[in-house]
Amino acid sequence: RAEQRRRAPDRCPLSEVGGSICAVDTTPLSAIEAAVGGAGDEPTPAARLAALNSISPAMIDDVVFGADAARLGAAADGRVVAIGVAASPGVGVGRVAVDPVAALDSWEAGRDVVLVVDETTPADEPAMRVASAIVTRRGSLASHAAIIARQYGIPAVCGVGEIEARAGEQWLVDGATGEVRHLDDDSASQAGRGGPALSELPTAVKTLLAWADEVAAGGLVVMANADDENAVRTALSLGASGVGLCRTEHQFLGEAAGVVARLLAGDHEVLAEFAQHQRAALRGVFSAAEDRPITVRLLDAPSHEFGGVTEHNPMLGVRGIRLGLMRPEILEAQAVAAAEAWCDVAEPSSAGRSAAPRVRLCLGVVAFPEEVTAARSIIDAAVERVGSVRGRRIDMAASAMVETPRAALCTAMFATEVDSICFGTNDLTQLTYGLSRDDSAELVAEYRRRGILERDPFATLDHLGVARLLALAAQTATAANPEIALSMCGEHAADPASIAIAAQLGITTLSVSPYRVPATRLAAARCIIEGDGRR
Structure with a gap:
């Protein structure tokens, strides 16, 4: 086992x-x-x-993800009720809650909770964060539930299919094997509780990873996908060199999610409240990052995740840079909030601290070079205006996500407009395959059984298709802009086989969920040792 x-x-x-x-x-x-x-x-x-x-x-x-995980798994002789995608490592034990409200109520009553739902959205994140484990009927390694679970070190299994879940049952969720087990009270007592993921590494692990960093230096840098102050601090404590992706849409939870919903629905009266919340959230993130690099992706929220707007295909709808150009007041408000937050942190505090991060503002779902040019004009003007008012020179670089096939084919046409390219391999994979990452688990399992697929393409980069798009984008981008930085921030960035492919393409930064940082540091070093990475 x-x-x-x-x-x-x-x-x-x-x-x-x-x-x-x-x-x-x-x-x-x-x-x-x-x-x-x-x-x-x-x-x-x-x-x-x-x-x-x-x-x-x-x-x-x-x-x-817990030194006792193997003991917990071995102790669980309960009946297997589901097997799905091993989406976030660790073992969690608790009583089933079949909706986020019930999960929060149970947690507030002092009970360990396993949240079992069809799928999750940003509105569910308060309940997700307090769960001992998460199980979703739909989804894959790249779905919302999997990404959030990995960010906060919560065991998760996704894509288990149409299983029956009865509220109050005791379940054990093994996020490393994809097994979900029903436990009787005796078994649950024997299994104990799954502890939280470590935010402080044992001495021997620190030593080993320090050696790994020495080997990888000059070849591969490991950063974190971290969206709030606590996640940034956790990532840095686990050895991240900075924040490779801060997703601003994940900063609007609870009542703040309603603000985004109203904003997307056209309610201009909440724009000031939106900007105020954004500034406060980024101030916390920037403060935690200190003087390290951080890439902030501007609002990239499919409309269905917040409600308020109905689109037939929201994942391919008005999101990312499209939203910023269709609703320039939102793009401007975020740029102003980021610049104000940077100034807040950069100015000396009562304790004399004035360290501020090196910030890049990242544009998502790019498909046209003209989009980048238009968005930059709005962002640059907003940042310059804040700098003039605050009496500071604010250097905020620009970054673009390459996550649509067209962006990969046309990267050279906007490479001179940005100083970095971030390959979003989750979306690039689903758009290249024409396969929803949230509904792929059953199909991928069947195709692997038949030998049509050797591996899950959402777990390991497809070297015949997606990697060829990455290669073209990387080659043409560096030819157009030799100083451009290349990073990979999809879940593939934590997969050793995918890291080897990325390194061969000239990608030098890997951005992963905070608790995957230690393993990725070792994987990056081994990639260099085995000759797949560049020095």
């Missing part, structure tokens, strides 16, 4: 007991401690490389 969880052979030490050879129990942490200790007090470069090669990224994940 431990090998199944790590998707790799387990290193199992042997010992002689009473004339017999017996396996000695080991855990990922003990294996890491042995690898680091075995390198010696003053390890040579060769000894460090040997230690790095002896530990898999999945073993790092096991440590981060």
Whole structure:
């Protein structure tokens, strides 16, 4: 079972007991401690490389997502009620709640909760954050539930199909294997509780990852997808070099989600409230980031996630840069809020602190070079106006998401308008395949069974299709703008096989959910060691 969880052979030490050879129990942490200790007090470069090669990224994940996960899984002899996509590692135990309101009520009453719903939206995030685990009937590794669960270190299984969930049942959710089990009270008591993911790494893991960073230096940098102040602090504590993607639509939860809904529906009276909330949220993020780089993606909210507007196909509707150009007052308000927040943080506080991050404002769902030009004129004017009022020079660079096939084909045409390109491989994969990432689980499983697909394309980059678009975009972008920075922020950025492809294409920054940062740091180093990455 431990090998199944790590998707790799387990290193199992042997010992002689009473004339017999017996396996000695080991855990990922003990294996890491042995690898680091075995390198010696003053390890040579060769000894460090040997230690790095002896530990898999999945073993790092096991440590981060709870050292007791294997024990919890082994203790659960309950009936399997569902198997789905292993969307976020870790093990969670709790009583089923079949809607977000019930989940919040149960949590407020002091009970551990497993949230079971068809799918999730930003409006559900308050309940998601307090859940011990999340199960969705629809969805994939790249769906909303999976992304949010990974950001906050919550075990999750997605795409389990039309299962019956009865409120109050005890379930165990194993986010590393995709299994969901029904437990009786005795089994639940034996299994215990799934602890939260670690935000502070054990000493041996820190040492190993420091060696990994030395190897990857100059080749691959690991940053985090982090949307609020706490997520940024967690990511930095786990070794992120900055924030590769801050999604502003995730900063509007609870009552604030209603503000966005009204704004999208055309209610101009809430624009000031929207801007005020945006400024406060970004101030917190910028303060946490200190002087590190941070890429802020401006509002990219499919209309159905907030309500208020009905589109037949909202994922392909007026979102991202399209929304900014159709509703320029929203784009301007966000640019002003970002500039004001930067000034708030940059100005010396009573404690004398004045560190401010290096900010890029990122435009999502780009398809036309002219979109970038038009959006930049609005953003630059807004930032300059704030700088004039505040008496400061505000340097905010521009970034563009390449997540539509047309953007990948036309990257050279807008590469001189931005200083960085961020490959959003979740959307690029679904648009290249013409396959919804939220409804793909059953089809992908069947196609893998038939041999049509070797791997889940939302988990590992498709080297025949999507990677060729990435290669074209990367080559033409760097030819047009040799100084342009290339990053990958989709869930593929945490997948070792995808990292190898990205490095070969000249992508130098990987941005992943905060709790995936440690494993990705090791994966990046191993990519360099194995010769797939550039130095």
